[in-house]
Amino acid sequence: MTTARDPEDARRIVELLAESGQETSAELEETLYGLLALASKPAPVPSGELATLVQIDDITQHRWARRHRTGLIIFGVVGALSLGATGAAASSLQFRELAQDTVVNLVNNYTPFHIDRPKRPTNGEDPGSGTPSIRPPSPTSPGESGQSTSGDSSDGNSGSDQPSVRPGGGSSSDRRQPSDDGQRSSGDSTGGSPPQDQPVPAPSEGAD
């Protein structure tokens, strides 16, 4: 199976070989690409003092480290809320409500996004019939989660920009509220707009 090569990776390998006056071979190139791939793993989730320095909690860091996957997670969350739990547990209304509450709490407490709680059926109807809505981060909530994803697509924090997400593989993307448009990757790794939170203290000496 051939894999599309990043042009930048190809350039680096060509440059390295030319620099060393080495003739290339398919096997050597494959090995060098393998080395390059070592540098493409997600950044470790910061913890402890490092998490304080970079001012993100574990969950948010995990999402940021996985490029462009925040949107997939959000869609997965929406899908879970809409479709309910899978398997045998799906038949349990209580289990699905618990799963939905857990997911809503996770998203609302650990991401800049907000999910409206799905309406609870009072007569045993399928709770997944309603589409949970996701609201983008409030532009005037500096303390909200203490972080912003770069997916906060509104550099001007206008609030009118919808959370930028990329639809996942499933149909959960179809369940996004109709007003969402212009979706793009929420992990847009440009550094994004600075978070509206307190400035982090400068790294202190001897903090090890």
Next chain:
Amino acid sequence: MQPLTDEAVSAAQQGDPAGIRTVYLSLAPSVLGYLTSKGVDDPEAVTQDVFLALFRQLPALRGGQQAVRTLTFAIAHARLVDHIRRSIRTPETREYDPSKDPRSSSSAENEVLDSFEHSDLALVLQQLGDDQREVLLLRIVADLSVEQVATIMGRSVGATKQLQRRALSTLRSLVTAGGGLNS
């Protein structure tokens, strides 16, 4: 991977959380890959140590993103040497960690890191000399220039180029004779 820019470095030096995050997210994958390829037991933990040390020194650093990159891997290199020395002197004992129990479910990251250890690439790298392996990892995984690698390894630029040439020649012999990587 986020590109590291002089602007982000400058922001990080001022204590801007966005700048600090950019520095971390730009370099942490490479640091993790470097430490993983060197067989460090807990590359994620050592990666975090590297960045804690980096951020302590960052405010006084001059030279923009190039200097940050060089310092980051100089710290990683030093941490690695310390780690190896400690391992030799004091065999490590650990409490049971369910996350490292192969019988428990593994995160995708652990699977990737574990898979390297047993991969053909790792086996090939082990057959290189220590310095040859180091120069290739710093040049390729860390994406450092010859000059930066020379600084970290304490060699002249000319000696580093020569080492790199020999490393690639050896590597080519190994993988060509072995029919390439199977992983």
